[in-house]
Amino acid sequence: MKKVHVTTTVNGDPVEFLADPRETLLDCLRNHLDLTGTKEGCGTGDCGACSVTLDGTLVCSCLVLGVEAEGKKVETIEGMASEGELHPLQRQFIEHAALQCGFCTPGILVAAKSLLEQNPDPSESEIRFWLAGNLCRCTGYDKIVRAVQDAAAEMRGAA
Amino acid sequence: MRYHTPTSFQEAARLAAASGGLLRYLAGGTDVLVQMRAGMVQPDELIDLKHIPGVFDISRNADGGWRIGVAVPGRVLGAHEALCGDWPGVVEGMNLVGSTQVQGRATLTGNLCNGSPAADSVPGLVAAGATVTITGPDGSREVPVEAIPTGPGRTVLKKGELISAITLPPRGAHGGDAYLRFIPRTEMDIAVVGAAVNVTLDGDRIAKARVALGAVAPTVLLVEAAAKAIVGSTLDEAALDRLAAASSAAAKPISDKRGTVEFRVDVVGVLARRAAKIAYDRAKGMSK
Ligand SMILES: Cc1cc2nc3c(=O)[nH]c(=O)nc-3n(C[C@H](O)[C@H](O)[C@H](O)COP(=O)(O)OP(=O)(O)OC[C@H]3O[C@@H](n4cnc5c(N)ncnc54)[C@H](O)[C@@H]3O)c2cc1C
Ligand code: FES
Ligand code: FES
Numbered sequence A: 001m002k003k004v005h006v007t008t009t010v011n012g013d014p015v016e017f018l019a020d021p022r023e024t025l026l027d028c029l030r031n032h033l034d035l036t037g038t039k040e041g042c043g044t045g046d047c048g049a050c051s052v053t054l055d056g057t058l059v060c061s062c063l064v065l066g067v068e069a070e071g072k073k074v075e076t077i078e079g080m081a082s083e084g085e086l087h088p089l090q091r092q093f094i095e096h097a098a099l100q101c102g103f104c105t106p107g108i109l110v111a112a113k114s115l116l117e118q119n120p121d122p123s124e125s126e127i128r129f130w131l132a133g134n135l136c137r138c139t140g141y142d143k144i145v146r147a148v149q150d151a152a153a154e155m156r157g158a159a
Numbered sequence B: 001m002r003y004h005t006p007t008s009f010q011e012a013a014r015l016a017a018a019s020g021g022l023l024r025y026l027a028g029g030t031d032v033l034v035q036m037r038a039g040m041v042q043p044d045e046l047i048d049l050k051h052i053p054g055v056f057d058i059s060r061n062a063d064g065g066w067r068i069g070v071a072v073p074g075r076v077l078g079a080h081e082a083l084c085g086d087w088p089g090v091v092e093g094m095n096l097v098g099s100t101q102v103q104g105r106a107t108l109t110g111n112l113c114n115g116s117p118a119a120d121s122v123p124g125l126v127a128a129g130a131t132v133t134i135t136g137p138d139g140s141r142e143v144p145v146e147a148i149p150t151g152p153g154r155t156v157l158k159k160g161e162l163i164s165a166i167t168l169p170p171r172g173a174h175g176g177d178a179y180l181r182f183i184p185r186t187e188m189d190i191a192v193v194g195a196a197v198n199v200t201l202d203g204d205r206i207a208k209a210r211v212a213l214g215a216v217a218p219t220v221l222l223v224e225a226a227a228k229a230i231v232g233s234t235l236d237e238a239a240l241d242r243l244a245a246a247s248s249a250a251a252k253p254i255s256d257k258r259g260t261v262e263f264r265v266d267v268v269g270v271l272a273r274r275a276a277k278i279a280y281d282r283a284k285g286m287s288k
Helices: A025-032 A088-095 A105-118 A124-133 A142-156 B009-018 B032-037 B074-078 B081-086 B088-095 B108-113 B122-128 B224-230 B237-250 B261-283
Strands: A004-010 A013-019 A051-054 A057-060 A073-075 B002-004 B023-026 B045-048 B058-060 B066-068 B131-136 B139-144 B149-151 B162-168 B175-182 B193-202 B205-214
Touching (some): A013 A025, A025 A051, A051 A105, A088 A105, A105 A142, A124 A142, B009 B023, B009 B045, B066 B081, B074 B081, B081 B088, B088 B122, B108 B122, B122 B162, B122 B193, B175 B261, B205 B224, B205 B261
Parallel strands (some): A004 A073, B002 B045
Antiparallel strands (some): A004 A013, A051 A057, A051 A073, B066 B162, B131 B139, B193 B205
């Protein structure tokens, strides 16, 4: 199989890798770039554990080919904390104990960040709908929703 | 697998015509990648359409209709106020597809060409009277959406042919459309039954109607008898009963784990009724 040379930007850093064209962006992030924060739950778009943004749009990285990232900007969970400072969402998830095993957490954080960028003050039902494609087997979601609400309030400067 | 990034539809058509093995086009990839992953489909040639100029555009035509690029994802459709104002039923069908993440990628054209009888955006497109431009090695032609699927997973497209745009007709005054589906949960499931209704009013009376049903036959159904049942009426109870009966009569579903024949036949009438009421209220400007 002929490999394809891919040049892209991940969390602001220019990167390159050689990809089999059948490899997903998820596989490329994990296996070629050692960015293992992005998880594979199902590999078929159902669970959201692999959520990243591609040119600012929230996607499942298991449903994007690595070769499609050519010339694009990818943001993953590894880019969320800046200079050792946790993102308000990350802090609120800890504060609210919004995780147990933590497998869904990177995907949910990336998805929630994307929500708050477009809607700084989402209602509970907007949060639940936005995150409907992020499955969590442990928490029952309530703590996740509260954590997102409190992070949103904090980011609006209301808390 | 060879991965191609043509920069025109003619080039894509030439590549496809010249290819030997199994070929897939790549729009949002939300069907193709799932099928690759499941080992159901291992394409030899994958032709990514997203490098062709204009594929992400939504533009209004001179006649007031719309031209939608083949890579426009559901989220972008849903955020387009003027398009949602004209064709809310088409947009709501597409916006039912998958999660936020899937909406960031999934397209109308992919939903149509994947050929699922339960594809959520297709009844709305058919009810709207949408057409697609098919481009092949010998040029282009315009075809109604209902002529594209020929059976589960199959389309009328011949080797070397692909869809280069979707066109929605001008909405015109006093029109409205709606799509409803039945699923056992509220999100993230495949339609057991779907129904789309599009009406144009003359005063309180329905002057024109189109009714399309999903997941109750091997392909989407455009049901003329169901449209006739409400044309000329004010959508009174008698007209709604006729619509439901004609819709149920047209349904030729299968029984599977999602629903039995009897259930689907019944529910398709219920959904056609409800979708017609929403379409009528939208045409009256009484709801969004
Ligand atoms: C988690 C999840 C949930 C889903 N939920 C739903 C749902 O609720 N309802 C629903 O209807 N679907 C659902 N789907 C299926 C899928 O998302 C839709 O069918 C989607 O619209 C496909 O569009 P795409 O752009 O991703 O297609 P792709 O995967 O890129 O392509 C699909 C097919 O269309 C062909 N194709 C694409 N573009 C063209 C073209 N221009 N010309 C000719 N052929 C072309 C390809 O060769 C391929 O066979 C879901 C999928 C996932 C992963
Ligand atoms: S791993 Fe991508 S959605 Fe589950
Ligand atoms: S914390 Fe275990 S899946 Fe969400």
